[in-house]
Amino acid sequence: MHISTVSVNLLVIVLSLLSRTTEAQHPTYLYHVCPNTSTFSLNSAYQVNRDSLLSSLSSNGSRGDGFYNTTSGRSPAMVYGLFLCRGDFSTSVCQQCVATAATDISRLCPVETTAVVWYDECLLRYSNQNIFSVLAVSPTVYMYNTQNITDQDYFNELLAASVLVAMNSMSIQSENEPPGAKKFAANDTQISRNQTLYILQQCTPDLSGTDCRGCLQFARRNLPTGRRGGRLLSPSCNIRYETYPFYYQTPVAAPPPRTPAEENQSESNRTRVLVATLSATFALLVISLSGFIIWRRRNNRENSQGGQFLDMVEGRIPNEYSRETFSGENGERSQEFPSIQLDILLAATNYFSRENRLGEGGFGPVYKGILPDGKVIAVKRLSRTSGQGIVEFQNEVMLIARLQHRNLVRLLGCCLEKNEKLLVYEFMPNKSLDVFLFDSNFAVQLDWQKRFNIIKGIARGIMYLHEDSRLRIIHRDLKASNVLLDHEMNPKISDFGMARIFEDKNEANTNRVVGTYGYMAPEYAMQGLFSIKSDVFSFGVLLLEIISGKKNNTFHLSENGESLLIFVWKLWSKGDGMELIDQLLVPSCVASEVLKCIHIALLCVQEDPADRPTMSSVIYMLASDGTITLPNPTEPAFSVGRVVSEPISNDGACSVNEVTISNFSPR
Known part of the structure; x- marks a missing residue:
């Protein structure tokens, strides 16, 4: 009896916690x-209308149909907007997602006239063009689980058939429902005796049946296949499949009234039903109690692993690299790598409040924090839904904690408590380089001298990684968003989760290509071969972005499909290299320095790695006064114009292990 009481109390507590967590x-x-191809001025009529529109969308998030579109303002500053919630979520979940999206999109896209943001629960978009009842499949985002299916041919055939079944089901429903009704379908198909395939697809209700079907056909053709899970997101429709149940089953229709004979039969079965119910309840209590015990053991084991990991870090990092302390400890503690208590970081970040949130990356969100002594920090928090795990966490700590250079961001400490994985860095008040380069309102703050100093600082940081540190390190994800700027606009390279220690050989091979397409060297993107010359290629792309103020990945939107590299090569071949320069730099630029930087960048993006210079040679060329003759570049390597985010892996059977590719042009 005592055990039953404990079990009941435990079950009540567990269910209460689960309920609160869900809510x-x-x-x-x-x-x-x-896309930053079209922006509006701060405090303009368009911004006023955009903000009013987002407020209207947010206030209508509780609509029962999960879809709403509206406009704000008048032409030419009119803004069109809509939201769509996933068809299996409740009204309260929809309302919360729309409210979050309306807040986030104005932060993520502060001055862009067109924007779309996707969440698992909803999407929200706005534009300066009419988007109502208009089929839109671009931009397209692909996500997939990195775990492959064994029998891919059989699985892909089954997937195609299942998607078609769901599509036909949606078409039949649409024909029998009034205009504007949900265009949503979910179904499951048995793969084998122990495995089921779950599929969900949805269109915005304002589309016609023909456009919805066309959108889903596009999604079906381009859906990542051969994986344990995948999805395609577009502004007008989406498809997702998994080998585990990820959606809520649709409610079953109420049964018809029972006949008197059935009622009598039901009465005679009540005793058996009661016995079965009590047995099931007791089994549930036992399972809950067992689950709680297993959870406690696992939690203790994870905390123990965290302690072992910190001991390992402290044992490997030289004392002179770990002098930072956070709570006024004496000299005994200051000789160890700082393990910062969770309660200190919770207080510093106001319990990871939205107001303290600085941004979002593949690892998870980053928060600003203020320690009791007034020191400002940045805290990276491994997202519970992130595919990255302890491997990338350890990798970043083990690498960056050993590195000390003025152009590398400083890791101040870490925390592994209560299933939290936190990295603490020095705070960079000017955020990342991409914020300044690709936003005209901020780009004016970067004259040529500042950009030239940033170029040289990045080069020095990479050279240190390649040649001057105790370890030879390949960063593998060098890009503008991974270059942070301090209060004096000095660059500091960050994000070492994908970095690798390079052994004494010319190149290495990996089966797991990570990084960002557009910055990747061709031999790495296509064959998995990486070396110090891979980082040199990425530096060359970054150098051209700093000069032009344009993103390589989105450049082809406005340049007839040409990548930034091909466009630069054509200008250079004609002797028109100065046409590349960001027009904001014209008053301050030094033509000889600009042309020299373009020349160096073209050398860095040569197709053959052997033709690319080392970073020490790059620094020598940057410092030269024009007395040396630089080698002539040849046509640069082909550049993939797509963005890859969250290039991560996770062995969890039920966690979506997603690599995101955003394709900005039709395929």
């Missing part, structure tokens, strides 16, 4: 796109 669950961010 307070924050929407799961997936991706956003806001």
Whole structure:
């Protein structure tokens, strides 16, 4: 009897906690796109209308149909907007997601006239063009689980058939429902005796049946296949499949009234039903108690592993690299790598409040924090839904904690408590380089001298990684968003989760290509071969972006499909290299320095790695006064114009292990 009472109390507590967790669950961010090809001025009529529109969308998030579109303002500053919630979520979940999206999109896309943001629970978009009842499949975002299916041919055939069944089901429903009704379908198909395939697809209700079907056909053709899970997101429709149940089953229709004979039969079965119910309840209590015990053991084991990991870090990092302390400890503690208590970081970040949130990466969100002594920090928090795990966490700590250079961001400490994985860095008040380069309102703050100093600082940081540190390190994900700027606009390279220690050989091979397409060297993107010359290629792309103020990945939107590299090569071949320069730099630029930087960048992006210079040679060329003759570049390597985010892996059977590719042009 005592055990039963304990079990009941435990079950009540567990269910209460689960209920609270579900109610307070924050929407799961997936991706956003806001091309900077068209922007509006701060405090303009368009911004006023955009903000009014977002407020209107947010206030209508509780609509029962999960869809709403509206406009704000008048032409030429009119803004069109809509939201769509996933068809299996409740009204309260929809309302919370839309409210979050309306807040986030104005932060993620502060001055762009067109934007879309996707969450697991909803999407929200706005534009300066009419988007109502208009089929839109671009931009397209692909996500997939990195775990492959064994029998891919059989699985892909089954997937195609199942998607078609769901599509036909949606078409039949649409024909029998009034205009504007949900265009949503979910079904499951048995793969084998022990495995089921779950599929969900949805269109915005304002589409016609023909456009919805066309959108889903596009999604079906381009859906990542051969994986344990995948999805395709577009502004007008989406498809997702998994080998585990990820959606809520649709309610079953109420049964018809029973006949008197059936009622009598039901009465005679009540005793048996009661016995079965009591047995099931007791089994549930036993399972809950067992689950709680297993959870406690696992939690203790994870905390123990965290302690062992910190001991390992402290044992490997030289004392002179770990002098930072956070709570006024004496000299005994200051000789160890700082393990910062969770309660200190919770207080510093106001319990990871939205107001303290600085941004979002593949690892998870980053928060600003203020320690009791007034020191400002940045805290990276491994997202519970992130595919990255302890491997990338350890990798970043083990690598960056050993590195000390003025152009590398400083890791101040870490925390592994209560299933939290936190990295603490020095705070960079000016955020990342991409914020300044690709936003005209901020780009004016970067004259040529500042950009030239940033170029040289990045080069020095990479050279240190390649040649001057105790370890030869390949960063593998060098890009503008991974270059942070301090209060004096000095660059500091960050994000070493994908970095690798390079052994004494010319190149290495990996089966897991990670990084960002557009910055990747061709031999790495296509064959998995990486070396110090892979980082040199990425530096060359970054150098051209700094000069032009344009993103390589989105450049082809406005340049007839040409990548930034091909466009630069054509200008250079004609002797028109200065046409590349960001027009904001014209008053301050030094033509000889600009042309020299373009020349160096073209050398860095040569197709053959052997033709690319080392970073020490790059620094020598940057410092030269024009007395040396630089080698002539040849046509640069082909550049993939797509963005890859969250290039991560996770062995969890039920966690979506997603690599995101955003394709900005039709395939």
